[in-house]
Amino acid sequence: MTKLLDVKNLSVSFGGLKAVNQFEIQIGSQELVGLIGPNGAGKTTVFNLLTGVYTPTEGSILLDGNSLIGKGSNKIVNMGVARTFQNIRLFKNLSVIDNVKIAFQSQMKYSALAAVLRLPSYWKEEKLFEEKALDLLKIFKLENFAYQKACNLPYGEQRKLEIARALATEPKLLLLDEPAAGMNPSETNELMETIRLVKEKFEIAILLIEHDMSLVMGICEKVAVLEYGSIIASGSPEQIQNDPRVIASYLGESD
Amino acid sequence: MNVLKKKIPSYIVNAISVIAIYLIISQLVWIGVINNYYLGIIIVIGINIILSTSLNLTTGFLGQLTLGHAGFMSIGAYASALFSINANLPESIEFYFALLVGGICAAIVGILVGIPALRLRGDYLAIITLGFGEIIRVIILNLDFTGGAKGLFGIPYATNFTNVFFIMLLTIYIIWTVIDSRHGRAIKSIREDEIAAEAAGVPTTYYKLFAFTLGSFFAGIAGGLYSHYILIIDAAKFDFNRSIEILVIVVLGGMGSLTGAILAAVTLTILPEYLREFSEYRMLIYAVILIFAMIFRPKGLLGTSEFSLLKVFQFIKRKVIG
């Protein structure tokens, strides 16, 4: 069986710095994988490479056997990889629901002419996707904010809105960059529950960057550990917890 | 369903108000309250509204600074004027074909200018359109069939209050229906955050080019109306200062607000007429407006919000009844 995502020898450098070095990962469909590593290890850069924000200097990225290298970000989204950003990037001055509706872009079909003439296709699709967007917002308990500006949401809700927006693109693989950053423990637990639920409901694979070790160990089926741009260990949470290299360089210092 | 229901009342209110405005103005012209001088100002207001709503598309909604809007206007003005002068179509339709030719020529040039500038992130559009505006002026001055520095004569008189009014309405209607659609949302998402827009699946280059080309098209239409109104055109009428005048309207009215741009276009066309003794300070004042507006009220008078007639009526109703 081919994996959903198959990444080999992925590298990129900025000036002299090898931010990601011979990175490898395989993710099966509907797997929930954690990516952990100290600050500056290159986790976000891996996301940027996977989503076409940066072009790798070498390596291969295959999604369902199709290469993602050299494709533009929006193409990659349409192929099935969606993401959130570590430093939230919402469409701040647009309404919460418009943030989600924008991500339906490739599923909506009516032309500009249909919009100008207000043809039935315009009304039909606008109605359909308005409802779809509200459904997505409900999952994250955001439906009451739907018609407010996104920048007026509390911080935690903004993070959730970003996930809802990513889900609207109908991904096969969802990349979440520290989705719980800035949340308190109970919010974090609730969010992780939602993430698990989303994974089941939409039948998607998730790659999750998170700093909180216990959290990653609790929810992920597989964990990969990144240090100085390279994977130093990967496997089940138990394997990782017992891996001497990980204990030495990561678990050891957090105690 | 709720989408439709929410929008219908404001459609009706707007349609009725627009017809009322038209009828009132044409009656006032008929009974002579509005003389030719005022009528001229009204026609220029209409043209300026087309120019500023179309510039608002690129600068306000797409968030890319364009400094050559007058250049696109000049292409429309010359193309449509040359069409009218040389074509021998029946009078009733010739003008509209001429306008269309002007709009399409401006749009084609818009695509050519936009492709190198808009593929890139950053502010290249500003500098390229600035240069384009200058180059087009030099080219017009040096060509024969444009009349060179003497200007182009013999343009038939065809622009009047009625056709300016309805073409202006059509322009506003088209731009507004595009903005209020999935295409408009995509355009606005680019203004908000280009990287996030890409990550949400928006083909950003396509939509940048789309908005810029549509904006250029309507600038061309405005140029056509203008040339068939003043009848003699020369390159100096479409210089950098003209582009700045349109930009000031958009900045003052609100980048990303159609109604704001319309209100500002009316105000900034009428005010200079009354303040003629200050006319030599006009560009100075515009410069100060640009700086202060950006520092103290960067979103313009209305920001990105729209002025809604429906809400005004509802407000009045509440006050009167309740």
Place this chain on the structure above:
Amino acid sequence: MDFVLQIINGLHVGSIYALIALGYTMVYGIVKLINFAHGDVIMIGSYVVLLSLTELHVPFWIAIIVAVVFCALLGMLIERFAYKPLRNASRITPLITAIGVSLLLQNIAMKVFSANPKPFPNVISGEPFQFGGVQVGQVTIYTILISVVLMVLLELFVLKTKMGKAMRAVSEDAGAATLMGININTTIAITFAIGSGLAAVGGALYSTAYPIVDPYIGSMLGLKAFIAAVLGGIGKIQGAMLGAFIIGITECLTKGYVSSQLSEAVVFAILILVLLVKPAGILGQNIREKV
């Protein structure tokens, strides 16, 4: 011989463009802003030199120093009041402000000096030099020499001094630079001062070659210099110099062999070609915005 002469003329204007392009490129490198007002700072510089020569009767080199100081202060003033309040605003906001400042300077100059062009006195006279069969005017020699010396000094400044290093750090990563104790405000102010000072020299040298000063001389001059900066790779100091010489030579060759009216169109055609083929410019790397 005509060809060699055009090349020398190209080097002459090219070195003026280079001095001006440096200001664009340094400012862009550090605050990512196209400083549209830069061209008008040049114009102000030319007026200051002119006034110093005709009213104060000082020698040319003192007039240049006066203009450099004046323009450096002006540049810092513009930055402080027009751009600094907008550092965290959306990109288009300071861009529009810059247009406003440019118009403001032009219109103030028009009110103060009137729109009529003023003649610029002949300050560098003397026998032209002979190289082989080619005559090269002293103005040309001085212009190229002064520009090259200033460019070398700037390069040394950026590479060797503490302030130069701070500039490079801020343009790489302003956030990290702050953490390392670099004062961003000072660094940006100094960058504007240096850029505007160089523009003043550029303006003075330009006026010796085209001895007419009016409120609009800065617009086209600034635009060409900016194109030079983009051509060489915006944000790169050597790029600005390289781009400026290419633009200068192309312009002179077009004027000499094709048509003087088309020279500006050709310069723009180059800009568009570069943006299509190598958007980052000749020496520029694809800068990746940190996401």
